[in-house]
Amino acid sequence: MSNELFRACPESGLQFHKPAELLMRSNAVLAVVILLFGGVMALLVTLTRWPAVHLLPADRFYQMLTLHGVNMLIFWIITFEIALLYFCSSTLLRCRLATPKIAWLGFALMLTGIIVNNAAVLNGDASVMMTSYVPMPANPNFYLGLILFAVGALLGCFVFLGTLVIAKEEKTYEGSIPLVTFGALTACIIAVFTIASGAVILIPTYLWSIGYINNIDAAMYRLVWWALGHSSQQINVAAHVSVWYAIAAIVFGARPLSEKVSRTAFFLYIAFLQLASAHHLLVDPGLSSEWKIFNTSYAMYLAVLASMVHGLTVPGSIEVAQRAKGYTNGLFQWLRKAPWGNPVFSGMFLSLIGFGFIGGISGVVMGTEQINIIIHNTIYVPGHFHATVVIGTTLAFMSLTYFLIPTLFRKQVMLPGLARIQPYLFGGGMMVFTMAMMGAGTLGVQRRHFDMAFTDAVIGFDYPASAYTFMGIVGISGVAAVIGGAIYILVTVLSVFLGKPVGSESSYGFTTSTLMRAEPVAVPDGGHAAAGKWGFAAPGTFLLAIFFLAIFVLYYAVNWKYLASVWPMS
Amino acid sequence: MSAIQPPAETIWWKQPLDRVEGTWIGIALVWSLFMFFMMPIWHIYGKQNLSNEAYRTTPQAYMAKTQAMVNQYTIRTETAANLPVVRPPPGSDVYLLGRLWQWWPLLELEKGQSYRLHISSMDWQHGFSLQPVNINTQILPGYEMVMTITPDTAGDQTIICNEFCGLGHHNMTGKIYVVEGGQ
Ligand code: HEM
Ligand SMILES: [Cu+2]
Ligand SMILES: [Cu+2]
Numbered sequence: 001m002s003n004e005l006f007r008a009c010p011e012s013g014l015q016f017h018k019p020a021e022l023l024m025r026s027n028a029v030l031a032v033v034i035l036l037f038g039g040v041m042a043l044l045v046t047l048t049r050w051p052a053v054h055l056l057p058a059d060r061f062y063q064m065l066t067l068h069g070v071n072m073l074i075f076w077i078i079t080f081e082i083a084l085l086y087f088c089s090s091t092l093l094r095c096r097l098a099t100p101k102i103a104w105l106g107f108a109l110m111l112t113g114i115i116v117n118n119a120a121v122l123n124g125d126a127s128v129m130m131t132s133y134v135p136m137p138a139n140p141n142f143y144l145g146l147i148l149f150a151v152g153a154l155l156g157c158f159v160f161l162g163t164l165v166i167a168k169e170e171k172t173y174e175g176s177i178p179l180v181t182f183g184a185l186t187a188c189i190i191a192v193f194t195i196a197s198g199a200v201i202l203i204p205t206y207l208w209s210i211g212y213i214n215n216i217d218a219a220m221y222r223l224v225w226w227a228l229g230h231s232s233q234q235i236n237v238a239a240h241v242s243v244w245y246a247i248a249a250i251v252f253g254a255r256p257l258s259e260k261v262s263r264t265a266f267f268l269y270i271a272f273l274q275l276a277s278a279h280h281l282l283v284d285p286g287l288s289s290e291w292k293i294f295n296t297s298y299a300m301y302l303a304v305l306a307s308m309v310h311g312l313t314v315p316g317s318i319e320v321a322q323r324a325k326g327y328t329n330g331l332f333q334w335l336r337k338a339p340w341g342n343p344v345f346s347g348m349f350l351s352l353i354g355f356g357f358i359g360g361i362s363g364v365v366m367g368t369e370q371i372n373i374i375i376h377n378t379i380y381v382p383g384h385f386h387a388t389v390v391i392g393t394t395l396a397f398m399s400l401t402y403f404l405i406p407t408l409f410r411k412q413v414m415l416p417g418l419a420r421i422q423p424y425l426f427g428g429g430m431m432v433f434t435m436a437m438m439g440a441g442t443l444g445v446q447r448r449h450f451d452m453a454f455t456d457a458v459i460g461f462d463y464p465a466s467a468y469t470f471m472g473i474v475g476i477s478g479v480a481a482v483i484g485g486a487i488y489i490l491v492t493v494l495s496v497f498l499g500k501p502v503g504s505e506s507s508y509g510f511t512t513s514t515l516m517r518a519e520p521v522a523v524p525d526g527g528h529a530a531a532g533k534w535g536f537a538a539p540g541t542f543l544l545a546i547f548f549l550a551i552f553v554l555y556y557a558v559n560w561k562y563l564a565s566v567w568p569m570s
Numbered sequence: 571m572s573a574i575q576p577p578a579e580t581i582w583w584k585q586p587l588d589r590v591e592g593t594w595i596g597i598a599l600v601w602s603l604f605m606f607f608m609m610p611i612w613h614i615y616g617k618q619n620l621s622n623e624a625y626r627t628t629p630q631a632y633m634a635k636t637q638a639m640v641n642q643y644t645i646r647t648e649t650a651a652n653l654p655v656v657r658p659p660p661g662s663d664v665y666l667l668g669r670l671w672q673w674w675p676l677l678e679l680e681k682g683q684s685y686r687l688h689i690s691s692m693d694w695q696h697g698f699s700l701q702p703v704n705i706n707t708q709i710l711p712g713y714e715m716v717m718t719i720t721p722d723t724a725g726d727q728t729i730i731c732n733e734f735c736g737l738g739h740h741n742m743t744g745k746i747y748v749v750e751g752g753q
Contacts, residue, residue: 059737092574129734135711136694136736175580179573218695218710249572256573259582261591283707285624285715293609301602308598309591316590317573369609370618376706377697377732444701446732450740457741458649458672461701461728536590545594549601556605560612566703568617568720 005096011502012407020090020097024408026107027083027156028401029496034076034114035394036489041068043482050475051452051468058450062127065448067118069130073389074232075114075149080397081187081239082106082156087408088184088242089163095172098162102155109152117145129448131225134205134216143206147199154195157188179256179263180249183242186266187235194235197227219286226277236389237307238269240351240396244314247348247396250403251339254321257313257537265313268306272298279367283376292369304364311356312545315349316538323531323538331533331540343423347399350427354391358434359384361552371559374566379449379474380441387434390481395427398488405492411499419491426484432477440470442562620707623716629692632714636665640675648676655747663688666729666744668696668709670736673729673744680751681724690714697733700746706732721748 007016041064047055048064056064090097097103120126120141128138164185167173177185201224207213245262248254256262278295281287298304322334339345362384366375375381405413413419445452445467452471454460533539579585613619644654654675658664660683667674669692679685689698691711699706703723707715721727731742 058740062734062737062739133695133733173576175576176582178575179577181574217712219713222708222710245573249574253572255578257588257591258585259577259579260585261587261595262573281708283620285708285710285713288622289613289619293606297602297606297609301606304605305595305598305602308602309595312594313591316588364605368605370612370616370620373618373620373706374704376708377699378704378706444699444704444730446697446699446730448734448739449732454740454743457743458651458653459676459728459743459745461730461743464702532590536593537588538590542590542594546597549597553601560608563618564616566618566705567722569705570617570619570621570718 006094009407009410014091014407015094016408017090017096019100020086021408023097023100023103023107024083024086024091027079027086028404028408030107030111031076031080031083032401032489032492034071034079035485037118038068038071038076039482039485039489041065041071042485043479046475046478046482048450049471050478051471053475054451059124059127061450062129062448063121063124066121066127066129070117070121070146071114072394073130074146075110075117077236077389077393077397078149078153078191078232079110081191081235082110082153084239084243084397084400085156085160085184085188086163087404088181089160089167092178092181093163093167093173095163095167095170098159098166100159103159106152106155106159109155110149111152113145113147113149113152115145116141116148120145131229132205133225134208134218134221137209140206140209143202143209147202147206150195150198150202153191157191157195160184160188176259179259180242180246182263183238183245183266186269187238187242189270190231190235190238194228194231197224197231201225201228219284222281222284223277226280230277230280233385233388234269234303236393238266240355240393241266241307241310241314243396243400244310244348244352245317247344247399247403248314248318248321251342251345251348252318252321254317257316257320261309262313265306265309268302272303279372282367282369282372289369296367296369301364304360307356307360308545311352311360311548312538312541314352315544316541319538319541320531328531331543334540341420342402343419344399344402346420347395347402347423347427350423350431351392351395351399354387354395354427354431354434356548357551358431359387359392361555362438363388364552365556365559368556368559371563373569374559374563375441377447378441379445379447380438382447383434383437383441386430386437391427391430391434395423395430398426399423401488401492405495405499406502409496409499410502411495412502413491414494414499415487415491418487422484422487422491424484426481426488429477429479429481429484433474433481436470436473436477440467440474443467443470445471621717625714625716626712627690627714629690629711632665632667632688632690633692635688636667636674639663639665644675645678655745658685660685662686666698667692668698668731668742669693671731671738671742673698673731673742676745676747678747678749679721681721681748682751684718684720686716687719688714688716694735695733696731696735696742699730699732700727701730703727708733721746724748724750 044064047053048061120139126138126142128136208216319334327334327337640654643656643658645657646655656675657678663686665688689709691709696709698709727746729744
């Protein structure tokens with residue numbers, strides 16, 4: 001193996017395989033371009049749902065909403081994840097990337113798929129939303145684009161797996177793979193399952209759209225489509241939890257509280273992923289309650305348990321690292337003294353809080369079999385998933401980007417002042433946005449709906465004034481979040497294409513003190529508990545977790561109470 | 571070693587749990603099980619449960635049943651389109667259909683009485699969303715969903731479509747009037 005193929009990053013200690021580096025850069029840049037495109041649609045859609053503005057006409061609204069959903073949820077996130085898979089395998093294991101040519105083929109297929117799919121929607125005859133529920137027909141290229149993209153992503157997964165095999169054979173590391181790579185492996189395994197489900201449903205649908213198949217059953221479509229649609233969200237969770245662990249390691253030198261617990265929690269995601277599609281079908285005809293209950297709870301909420309565990313161990317490991325550095329006063333000095341001006345950290349922490357408190361709690365509540373009756377397809381649902389995929393996944397990826405700019409792209413971060421406020425604007429805006437959507441949804445405002453005033457409907461309906469207020473807040477906070485997103489893209493694009501090369505360590509800007517040269521925290525004699533309280537290594541985190549649980553319990557109870565007030569039905 | 575490096579102890583699975591982790595896992599597990607058992611418990615003691623009753627059907631067959639009910643129980647027509655308002659007897663089977671882009675027919679039900687409400691779609695997928703009471707279900711072509719409902723509030727309820735069904739989706743509405751018994 002020739003060493004010319006590798007570049008060591010002196011400051012971070014990372015080692016990049018050059019062919020892998022180019023692939024990571026290309027995937028990341030493509031992802032950001034898609035995010036920009038999807039972000040423009042986000043603005044248009046938000047301005048239309050803001051009742052006082054109501055910007056677009058109906059047909060444009062549905063078209064833009066379709067574009068927004070597909071580009072954001074599928075193309076942006078998965079393209080970034082492919083870059084992440086290469087990073088977690090080749091870079092973290094200091095190993096050459098398996099078959100870069102195949103990786104490039106995957107990249108080309110993904111790019112082609114994106115173009116084909118978007119062109120179909122822009123053409124005007126594929127405004128069917130990302131779910132493309134049959135039997136509503138779409139231009140066949142809509143499905144074809146998705147299939148091409150999925151095949152490309154699948155190749156990326158195989159390259160990742162191949163790289164793990166090479167690293168093992170060439171002994172580029174000792175012992176087990178790092179936790180973050182393990183998380184990426186989880187994401188990859190789920191991705192393979194997801195893409196297989198996607199093939200099972202999208203290929204027949206494509207054949208149906210070009211006339212080779214007569215009929216696709218609507219209920220069967222939903223069942224299999226959501227095996228794709230929801231499992232892909234499990235990819236995101238596994239990916240962004242890995243990013244949380246990675247950032248805790250990068251910024252604090254934090255080590256997992258225990259490898260065993262964190263890895264088992266990742267494993268639970270894999271074990272129960274195939275059950276996930278159920279919570280989209282809770283009010284569908286033709287499925288039994290037993291099936292719904294078992295599956296919507298992912299077998300007694302064991303996957304939820306996994307997320308609750310990560311939610312404790314990530315901040316817990318940060319607390320332990322901070323305490324080891326001497327921030328031992330009281331319960332929260334470790335948190336107060338965290339680098340809140342460093343977007344790598346602040347973005348990650350807001351991602352964790354928003355994902356857990358808003359996305360997590362709302363997801364479990366609305367995924368309860370009976371409670372779903374008062375929430376299904378209301379705008380509560382996009383409220384929930386913007387907390388998971390936007391605050392959780394997207395914001396985590398954004399914060400990682402501020403670390404990748406100096407290390408992977410070897411450029412200084414431009415406009416550091418703007419970069420510093422970006423996570424707050426984007427994350428804060430989205431927190432308000434998601435909660436306002438949930439408020440409106442609780443009042444029965446619908447998702448994917450052009451006109452809550454029913455101006456042209458034969459039979460009208462008046463929502464209460466509070467519903468309009470909530471949708472106004474959705475509009476305002478949505479615009480704030482869009483500005484936050486725009487700053488991210490501005491900073492990233494300027495830095496990557498026009499930024500000054502990184503020369504010395506001091507030119508890293510705010511990431512100076514944060515690179516993983518920071519030694520991992522050592523375990524003192526007698527364990528970490530000595531630096532904590534009550535025999536807990538991370539008492540502050542524990543208190544936060546209890547606070548989280550209290551809100552969870554309260555909100556869960558409130559929703560049962562609300563359900564009890566609707567008409568009896570059986 | 572940190573989370574981006576291989577674990578320091580090669581036999582990491584023998585490393586003991588920290589107390590904070592063990593405690594939290596215990597609490598979280600209890601809560602998870604509690605939430606799980608809430609669902610079957612609500613099936614026994616709660617009043618809001620969707621039935622599992624559903625049948626395969628065809629748009630033609632379903633239309634025929636709906637039309638028969640409309641012919642028998644229409645009490646008046648409304649709006650410029652002369653939409654029938656149907657008042658079926660309490661306890662009976664009531665048929666509602668969704669199609670591009672209306673819910674048909676309009677219904678008038680008695681407060682406090684139970685009805686077997688059937689719903690199906692004539693074409694694409696639709697969403698049955700009854701407002702302001704806020705009951706939402708998914709309606710699929712080829713499937714006839716049956717649920718027993720007992721309206722316990724008098725007044726107008728509007729049916730809104732909440733599954734995207736094309737350009738007229740936001741105009742797809744219907745009505746359920748709930749009147750006091752004897753009126
Ligand atoms: C500033 C950022 C964003 C804003 C203001 C925004 C706003 C919106 C709005 C207003 C809707 C329409 C809700 C409805 O009428 O049903 C929507 C839908 C959606 N958004 Fe976003 N969004 C943003 C970012 C994102 C990101 C980053 C993702 C994914 C990673 C995303 C994924 C989706 C999806 C999947 C839908 C549903 C589309 C559908 O119903 O088919 N959004 N968004
Ligand atoms: Cu409809
Ligand atoms: Cu509709």
